[in-house]
Amino acid sequence: MMTVVAYGTVALLLLAAFAAAHRGGTIRHRDVAHDGWIQLQPLLLRLPPALLAGMFLAALIPEQQMVAVLGDASGFRGILLATLIGGIMPGGPMIVFPLALALIDAGIGVAQMITLITAWSVLAFHRVLVFEAPMMGWRFVVLRTLACLPVPLAAGLLTEIIRTGTA
Structure with a gap:
């Protein structure tokens, strides 16, 4: 399923790029590709060590305890805890997302994970x-x-409603 979504997204992006190219704009494709390559180069150097660091950190997570407090059965209490953890979780996306993947593999609830990532953001x-x-x-x-505090909670509750049909 994820592969179909990924290929569909790439096809949609290519279609949008093709449509934009034939609108008669003044920006040349080579210039855009060159600028993109320049921006990508530092990321290519940082990404592998950051992903490795995130994976090593993920190996330190006590899976059973995390699932007990942040699993699907944790409900609103798990959403509250995910808000707190996400809010205090340091690091950039190259650390946080490998940790998030490890937590998903460990069995953390979907609503709790969306809450955690939203609170971190x-x-x-x-x-x-x-x-x-x-x-x-x-x-x-x-x-x-104060204005943003309800956002992760709302994201988690809405996810739970969409996922199960009840809050």
């Missing part, structure tokens, strides 16, 4: 301390955190 307390608070001030941080 929206709350990210480590980024708040390093970037947001010094640059924007604590008043802004408090307002944004």
